[in-house]
Structures are given as structure tokens and as C-alpha cells.
Amino acid sequence: MPHSVLHRPLLAGALLALAVALPARAEGTARSIDQARGVLKTPEARAVYDREIRGAAQPDGLGVRLPEGFTAKGLLAALVPGGDPAALVLAGARPWPARPDSYVAIVCVARSAAAAANERKYWPDQCRTEQAQAWFGVFERGAGGQPRLLARTRGPVEAPTSWAGSNLDSPQALEGGDTQAGMPESWLRFDLAPYRIRDDELAFGVRAGWSEGYAGGGASFEALYLFRVDGEALRVVFTAPMMYYKMIAGDWNKDGTRNHDMYEGSNLLNVQGAATAGFHDLQLRERGGKWRRTYRWSEASRNYVAR
Numbered sequence: 001m002p003h004s005v006l007h008r009p010l011l012a013g014a015l016l017a018l019a020v021a022l023p024a025r026a027e028g029t030a031r032s033i034d035q036a037r038g039v040l041k042t043p044e045a046r047a048v049y050d051r052e053i054r055g056a057a058q059p060d061g062l063g064v065r066l067p068e069g070f071t072a073k074g075l076l077a078a079l080v081p082g083g084d085p086a087a088l089v090l091a092g093a094r095p096w097p098a099r100p101d102s103y104v105a106i107v108c109v110a111r112s113a114a115a116a117a118n119e120r121k122y123w124p125d126q127c128r129t130e131q132a133q134a135w136f137g138v139f140e141r142g143a144g145g146q147p148r149l150l151a152r153t154r155g156p157v158e159a160p161t162s163w164a165g166s167n168l169d170s171p172q173a174l175e176g177g178d179t180q181a182g183m184p185e186s187w188l189r190f191d192l193a194p195y196r197i198r199d200d201e202l203a204f205g206v207r208a209g210w211s212e213g214y215a216g217g218g219a220s221f222e223a224l225y226l227f228r229v230d231g232e233a234l235r236v237v238f239t240a241p242m243m244y245y246k247m248i249a250g251d252w253n254k255d256g257t258r259n260h261d262m263y264e265g266s267n268l269l270n271v272q273g274a275a276t277a278g279f280h281d282l283q284l285r286e287r288g289g290k291w292r293r294t295y296r297w298s299e300a301s302r303n304y305v306a307r
Contacts, residue, residue, distance in 0.1 A: 027264050029250065032257035036247060042287055045245040045264040048220045061189025061207075062106055063094035064125060069147050070103070070139075078149045079107045079135040086113035089120055089132050093139070093147075096204060098194040103139045103147065104204050104227075106187065108132045109156075127187040133157075134187045136206070138229055151234040153227075158183065161208070161223040161239040165306070167291040168265045169244045171210040171221045184208030184223060195226055196271055197279050203228045203237065216249025217260065224269060226304075238295060238304040240284050242267050265289075279304075 028039035033053065040046045050056040066072070072091035076083045089108040096102040108127035110116035115131045127134045133156030139147040160182025163170035174182055191205030203226040210221040226238035243266035250259035265286065272281040272294075279297035282304055286292070295304040 028262050030260045030262065031253060033247075033260055036260050036262060039262045040245075040264060042243070042245075042264050042266045044222070044243040044266040045262075048245045049247075052218065052220075058125070059189075060092075060094075060125070062090065062092035062125065062127070062187070063104075063190065064090050064092045066091070066093055067095065067103065069141060070105075072107075074147075075105055075137075076107050076109070078139075079105065079137045079152050080109055083107070083109055084113070087111070087116045089116050089127060090124065094190050094192065096138070096202075097192055098196075098202050098204075101140055101142060102150070103141065104190055104192070105137045105139060106190075106206075107135050108187070109135070129183055129185055129187070136227060136234055138204075138234060151229045151232050153234045157225070157236060159225070159236040159239060161225075161241060163241050165293075166241045167286055167289070167293075168241045168267065169221075169246070169263065170241070171219075172212060173210065185210045188222070191224060195269075197226070197228065197237070197282075198275075201228070207242070214248060216258070217247045219244065219246040221245075230302075236303070238282065240267070240269070240293075240295070242269075 027041060030036040030039045037046060037049045040049060051058060070093045072088060073085060075091040075093065076085060076088050087110045089110050091107045093103045093105040096104050110119055110132040119128065119131055135153050135156055137152035138150045140150050141147045161184065162182055163174055186209050188207045188209045191207050193205065195203040195205060197203045206225045208223050208225060212219040222243045224240055224242045225236055228235050228237045244264065246263040248261045250261055252258050267284050268287055270283045270285065272283055274281045276296040277299050282295040284293045294307050296307050298305040
């Protein structure tokens, strides 16, 4: 079993964090890293463990194995007019199951051709915001036809996620209160649950992430971004923290194993029957807990706002 506890983004040169801010109580303690999965309660934390510790194969979350009719060159030209092909890190597209004949897409463009080459070599399935920026789009295609761009973001997505008031632990990088630090470190995968924000309108999600490395452990954090097709524009209308997971190495045992304390939490997003200005309210709720937060549509800002 591979025992690489650190997330791959941390191997790119980030310093290990030694002072770790922890909740008051661990969710559980495993006698060894091999037994840690059995302590975890949420499927989100178990998925991180499987990826980072067991090295489990991961699904093609961003759709880099392009569907028929899509090419990386074509996606770049459509989503980033005038974009430099040499700076392209990845291009992805996935069918949008809740919306027939529609596809969601991403292009990730680095700040230089040299940075793009490095990203493609070491991070071929993620878009890391330290070195690159992401543009998103929605395409339509009839039977046997060529993909047609329906809407796109008008620039790279730069909407931060606020962890203020969240029930979940936040990444240490955000504890200083810098709004820009709320930008995720990586765009991870599409979330294509049927988010019906209006009776006749669907939004799609993208999961974004942060990661940390500690001496003998590591942590993962995720947020959800919802995108809405607004005419020919694609806009972020909701962001919220969705999960965290920390594994902290503890005391050594006589048999050479080492205790690991586990901390975790995750949220679920429900679309409510009640509506504001025609948009269904959204409720973020703690998995297995009582915490709740409601988001309602704001006509002034044209997005969802916590109430």
C-alpha cells in the first residue's frame, strides 16, 4: 500500500505546515495509517483517503478524455479567443446528463508555455490556480452535429469562496482574512447533480479544492461552485465550502505503527421548493448533523446570498 500522505499539489514545493489548527476533538484515532479508513465516517473523507493513501484510480472528473466531436484546439478557440495553444494545460468536456444534447467544458491556460509544460507533465488532470486560470463553457450538439458554443465565462473564473460562518474547518491559507486567498488552489471535477435553480433552468457545479501537508499527515478541503447560463454568458451564482478532512500523525506505538487522529466534516446542498424572485432557495446542511444555512437569490447581485 502506498503511504504518500501528502496531496500531489504539495509536492510542487509548498512548505510543510507544522502548526496545525485543529477542532477541539478528533473524530477518531487509528492505530496505524493502514487502519485510518475504518475510522472515517463521511464518503468524502474516504474518497480522499482512497486517492491519497491507497492510490486508487480516479474518474475523469474534468473530461480530459474528450467526447467525440470535441478537440482541445477547438475548445481553446471557443472559450478563450486568441488563447495561446502552447500555454494550454488541459481541455475537458463532459455530457450534462440533466440537460440533453448539452456539454460542460473547461480550458485551463497557464501563464506561460514553460509553466504549461510543467503542469501537463505533473498535473494532467487538475487546473491549479497557482500557475493557470480556468475558463468554462456550455455547448449544445444535436445528433451527428458539431458542438455549438451556447455560453462561456467572459474571463477566467476569479470568484472566491468565503468560509466565514461555515461549519467546516477552513484552509490555513484563508485564516488571515485575505479575500483573494479564498480562490481555490485547484479546479478538481465537474459536479453534474441536477441543480434545478428555477422550474425551467438547471445549473451545473464544479468542485474546487485546497490541500495542506503536515509532518506525518495532510488535509483536503473542497468548495462547490454553481454556474448558470445567462444568455450567452456563463456566470458563477453560488459558492460554498463542502468538505474538509485532516489526518494528523500522533504517538508511536511499540510495534512501530503510529497513531493518526482523523478530523472530518461535509455538507450537502438541497434545492428547496420555496423560491425568491423565481429562483429556488438553496439549503446547505451538515451531513449527519444539525447545522443548516439557507441561500436565497439576490436580484441586486444576481447570485445566491446566505441568509
